[in-house]
Amino acid sequence: MxxxxxxxxxxxxxxxxxxxxxxxxxxxxxxxxxxxxxxxxxxxxxxxxxxxxxxxxxxxxxRLPKPERPADADAPPAPRGPGRPRLGVVAREITLLPRHWEWLAQQKGGASVAIRKLVDEARRSSGDRDRTRLSQDAAYRFMTTMAGNRPHYEDAIRALFAHDRRRFATLIADWPADIRDHAMKLAYGDQAD
Structure with missing residues (x-):
């Protein structure tokens, strides 16, 4: 972990x-x-x-920051009536054009079911891209803070976003070990050497 x-x-x-x-x-x-x-x-x-x-x-x-909790987390649970359990469903507002609402209304199960299915499909199809983007963003933030004045910083950032792992590793090889190793871990996760 x-x-x-x-x-x-x-x-x-x-x-x-x-x-x-x-x-x-x-x-x-x-x-x-x-x-x-x-x-x-x-x-x-x-x-x-x-x-x-x-x-x-x-x-x-x-004084440490507390983990964020939903506003109603301290409220006692509402008495359960007939129907499906809440399953952690959170109601929020979204804005769509009329044509989107019309299409959603025609879907089996209604708008909420259709939107959940669309989101799940998007998460499945773009999961790797999203993980890569989040890893790159985290590595970029860390490197900017800890290594922004180090040799080859700018070239290492270019290699990071170009997905050039070998060049990235070469450019940061002379950085202090803890900074270098953490940048590699952030950028490439389990693939880090």
């Missing part, structure tokens, strides 16, 4: 795991070295996580 978060201090990866584990390790390092500069990343998206490291470890952990 991949860790959910990573922390880097300079060029070195110092922690990986849950947000609490990473925050604890980062806070311990900051307590030992006041001039440390730590960046915490979401491991899947490479977005930076803002953590307030003031106070004790318990203070830091208490």
């Amino acid at each position: 991949n860790p959910a978060y990573l922390a880097f201090e300079g060029d070195r990866r110092i922690a990986a795991g849950s947000l609490a584990e990473v925050a604890r390790a980062a806070k311990q390092l900051l307590d030992r070295s006041k001039d440390a500069a730590i960046l915490v990343f979401n491991d899947q998206t490479s977005t930076l996580v803002d953590i307030d490291f003031r106070g004790s470890i318990d203070d830091v952990l208490a």
Whole structure:
């Protein structure tokens, strides 16, 4: 299982795991070295996580961002009546042209069933492309933050988006090991050397 978060201090990866584990390790390092500069990343998206490291470890952990929950998650479950279970269905608004609504109304099961089938089919047919795009985006964000001033950065980004794995690996070969290895993992996942 991949860790959910990573922390880097300079060029070195110092922690990986849950947000609490990473925050604890980062806070311990900051307590030992006041001039440390730590960046915490979401491991899947490479977005930076803002953590307030003031106070004790318990203070830091208490202020960590909470996972998002639906607004009605704390509400007691509604009494069940006849019919199908909710199955996590979320009602949201979509905007379509009249011709789209007409077509949907003619489909067996109605508009909701037709839209779910269309979305499922699109997910099946574009799954690999979507995974590749998300991997490239995460690698790009990480590389921009951690290696934007490294030699061959721009050429490595071009190789990443050109799907040239060999050239990408060659261009980042001289980067610090933790940065290089994580960039490869993000860009190529299980295919990384």
